[in-house]
Amino acid sequence: MDSNKNFLVGVFDDEDVLMKAVENVRQKGVKIHEVYTPFPVHGLDEALGYRRSRLPIAAFLFGMTGTMLAIFTQIWMMGFDWPMIIGGKNYVSLPPFVPVTFEFTVLLAAFGMVGTFLIVSDMKPYKWPRQYDIRSTDDKLIMAIDLAANKYGKDEIAGILKSNGATEVNEKNF
Numbered sequence: 001m002d003s004n005k006n007f008l009v010g011v012f013d014d015e016d017v018l019m020k021a022v023e024n025v026r027q028k029g030v031k032i033h034e035v036y037t038p039f040p041v042h043g044l045d046e047a048l049g050y051r052r053s054r055l056p057i058a059a060f061l062f063g064m065t066g067t068m069l070a071i072f073t074q075i076w077m078m079g080f081d082w083p084m085i086i087g088g089k090n091y092v093s094l095p096p097f098v099p100v101t102f103e104f105t106v107l108l109a110a111f112g113m114v115g116t117f118l119i120v121s122d123m124k125p126y127k128w129p130r131q132y133d134i135r136s137t138d139d140k141l142i143m144a145i146d147l148a149a150n151k152y153g154k155d156e157i158a159g160i161l162k163s164n165g166a167t168e169v170n171e172k173n174f
Helices: 015-027 044-048 055-081 095-120 154-163
Strands: 006-012 034-036 141-146 168-173
Touching: 006 015, 006 154, 015 044, 015 141, 015 154, 055 095, 141 154, 154 168
Parallel strands: none
Antiparallel strands: 006 141, 006 168, 034 141
């Protein structure tokens, strides 16, 4: 993210007030940068206009990669590289491959999802996250509005936030 950004931070006490404020602020044409809550607020994603996540598609693709890699590796090792007859079965017998295939599918899906989440969320080990208000980890609900992305001025947006139930409005510079 760019440096030298100015944000207006609205602090809310109640999730119902926040939900109504999100709808009203968006109806007025103000672009909300993000909303931070210490607990899940059901329906907030829809109120902010977020699309459904594509992470399940990524999980499926990582899982399929794990499945195909596990089956290919087992067929290669047991059928061509080091063929052994175990328990009187053929070199390539699929039923014994099921547990290893399942575990490898879950392993690759899990590692892939963690990696995808870290990349999409821009979470790097050397980067500290922006914290708009320390109370957002305790009991306050925070609405951050990027002043550069909006057509309204700071005072107009502060008035809109106050009129929609914000207990306080602060300016934060990064």
